[in-house]
Amino acid sequence: MAKKDIRERIVEAASHRFHEFGYNATGIQDIVDAAKIPKGSFYAHFKSKEALGLEVLSDDARDTEATLTLNDETSPVERLREHFNILVSDYHRLKYRSGCLIGDFASELASNPNFRQATLHHHSEWSNNLEAVIRQGQARGEIDASRDSGVLARYLLDSFLGAVLRSRIARSQDAYDDFLEVCFDILLVKGPTASPMATKK
Amino acid sequence: MAKKDIRERIVEAASHRFHEFGYNATGIQDIVDAAKIPKGSFYAHFKSKEALGLEVLSDDARDTEATLTLNDETSPVERLREHFNILVSDYHRLKYRSGCLIGDFASELASNPNFRQATLHHHSEWSNNLEAVIRQGQARGEIDASRDSGVLARYLLDSFLGAVLRSRIARSQDAYDDFLEVCFDILLVKGPTASPMATKK
DNA sequence: ATTCAAAAGATGACCAGTCGTCTACATCTC
DNA sequence: GAGATGTAGACGACTGGTCATCTTTTGAAT
Known part of the structure; x- marks a missing residue:
C-alpha cells in the first residue's frame, strides 16, 4: 500500500466522521478503524489530531469552493444557484446526516485558537467568492445594485450554514428549499420588484 | 446550602460552559468545579450528563422565547427587532464567545437521537413564534403579505443561527449587523419597494 | 547485479490522563 | 437510632499520543 494512499484513506475516513459526528466525538481509533490502518501508523502521517482536523477542514473548503464558478459568461445568479444546488445534492445523498465543517467547527471549536482562525479564514x-459573483450579477443587472454585495454575500452564507444546521436535526430538505426560495426570490433579484413568493406556489 | 440552590448552580455552570466550549468539550468535572460542589453530588441532582444537557437546552430556549413578545399593540416588526437586539446584546456582553445552544447542539449532537429531537422541537x-409575529406584521401591512410567513420565519432563524456562528469565530458584531440590516431592510418590509441599503450608509 | 549497513517507516503495546458513573461510607435530619 | 441525603474516590472505558521493536527501503561498495 503506497504511503500516499494510506494518508488519503485517513483523510477520507476522518472527513466522514467529522461531518457526521463532529470533531470531539470522533476519536483517533474511530478514524484508523475506518481507514483500516494500525493506530500507531496514524502518527507517521499526521502530527496530531488537530493537524488532521485542520487539513480536513481545508480540503472541505477547497471542495466547496470548486463548486462555485467565479468567472464565466453565464449568468452569475445561475452560477450561485448551481453552487448551492450542488452542495444541497451532496447533503441529500448523505440523507441530511452530514454537516458543513465550516459551520460545525465554528460551533464546536470556536474556543480553540487554531481552529477558530482557520475556520474564519x-x-x-x-x-x-460569493460577493465577487454577486457583484458580477449586479454589474449585469441581474441583482439589485443598490444592495451592498458584501453584506448580501455574508448574510447568504450565514443563512446557508443555518439551513445546514436545521437540515441535520430535521433530516429533511425543507431548510434548503426555504433557503433557495428566499435567496433567489427575494435577495438575489433584479430590483425593488421582487417576484412575490405566493405566485411561485 | 439548599438543594435547589445547588441544582441551579449546576445548571448555571453547565450553561456557561456549554455555551462557550460546547457539550462534548465540557466535562462533569468542569461543571462541578465551576459550581463549587463535589463531583459525587452531581448525580444527586441529575441522572446523567445528557439529562443536564437537555435541561440546559430547554432553559436556554425558554429564555430566548421570553425575549419575543407574541401579543401586543406595538409594531410586530419592532417587536422582532427588539427580540434580536436583546439576544445580540447578550452575545456582545459575552464578547461574542458564546454560542446559541440550539445551533450548537444542532451541529455537535445531531447524531444523538435525544438531543436531535429536543433541538428540533x-x-x-x-x-x-417568529412566524406568528410575522403574520401579525403582514396583517398590519408592515410586512409584505405576499411572502410566505413560515418560509420567512424559518429562514430568519436559520440566518440568525448562522450569524451566531460567524460572530464566534470572528469575535465581532459584524455578523449581527449584517443580519439586522438584511432582515429589516429587505425581508421584513412592507412591500416590493424595499428601502435600498445604500441609502442607509 | 548483488550484498550489506544505515536510514526511514510501520506498529502494537503501552502511557498518563480524562471521561461519566457508581457506591461504600459519612453526615445530616427527625 | 433509623432513614434520608451527600460525597470522596474508585471504577472501567476511553482519550490522544509515545516508543521500543520490527520491517522495509535506500544507497554505497563490490
Whole structure:
C-alpha cells in the first residue's frame, strides 16, 4: 500500500466522521478503524489530531469552493444557484446526516485558537467568492445594485450554514428549499420588484 | 446550602460552559468545579450528563422565547427587532464567545437521537413564534403579505443561527449587523419597494 | 547485479490522563 | 437510632499520543 494512499484513506475516513459526528466525538481509533490502518501508523502521517482536523477542514473548503464558478459568461445568479444546488445534492445523498465543517467547527471549536482562525479564514474566503459573483450579477443587472454585495454575500452564507444546521436535526430538505426560495426570490433579484413568493406556489 | 440552590448552580455552570466550549468539550468535572460542589453530588441532582444537557437546552430556549413578545399593540416588526437586539446584546456582553445552544447542539449532537429531537422541537417552537409575529406584521401591512410567513420565519432563524456562528469565530458584531440590516431592510418590509441599503450608509 | 549497513517507516503495546458513573461510607435530619 | 441525603474516590472505558521493536527501503561498495 503506497504511503500516499494510506494518508488519503485517513483523510477520507476522518472527513466522514467529522461531518457526521463532529470533531470531539470522533476519536483517533474511530478514524484508523475506518481507514483500516494500525493506530500507531496514524502518527507517521499526521502530527496530531488537530493537524488532521485542520487539513480536513481545508480540503472541505477547497471542495466547496470548486463548486462555485467565479468567472464565466453565464449568468452569475445561475452560477450561485448551481453552487448551492450542488452542495444541497451532496447533503441529500448523505440523507441530511452530514454537516458543513465550516459551520460545525465554528460551533464546536470556536474556543480553540487554531481552529477558530482557520475556520474564519475559510468562511471569509467563501463569502468573498460569493460577493465577487454577486457583484458580477449586479454589474449585469441581474441583482439589485443598490444592495451592498458584501453584506448580501455574508448574510447568504450565514443563512446557508443555518439551513445546514436545521437540515441535520430535521433530516429533511425543507431548510434548503426555504433557503433557495428566499435567496433567489427575494435577495438575489433584479430590483425593488421582487417576484412575490405566493405566485411561485 | 439548599438543594435547589445547588441544582441551579449546576445548571448555571453547565450553561456557561456549554455555551462557550460546547457539550462534548465540557466535562462533569468542569461543571462541578465551576459550581463549587463535589463531583459525587452531581448525580444527586441529575441522572446523567445528557439529562443536564437537555435541561440546559430547554432553559436556554425558554429564555430566548421570553425575549419575543407574541401579543401586543406595538409594531410586530419592532417587536422582532427588539427580540434580536436583546439576544445580540447578550452575545456582545459575552464578547461574542458564546454560542446559541440550539445551533450548537444542532451541529455537535445531531447524531444523538435525544438531543436531535429536543433541538428540533425548540427550533420549531422558536420559528413558529417568529412566524406568528410575522403574520401579525403582514396583517398590519408592515410586512409584505405576499411572502410566505413560515418560509420567512424559518429562514430568519436559520440566518440568525448562522450569524451566531460567524460572530464566534470572528469575535465581532459584524455578523449581527449584517443580519439586522438584511432582515429589516429587505425581508421584513412592507412591500416590493424595499428601502435600498445604500441609502442607509 | 548483488550484498550489506544505515536510514526511514510501520506498529502494537503501552502511557498518563480524562471521561461519566457508581457506591461504600459519612453526615445530616427527625 | 433509623432513614434520608451527600460525597470522596474508585471504577472501567476511553482519550490522544509515545516508543521500543520490527520491517522495509535506500544507497554505497563490490
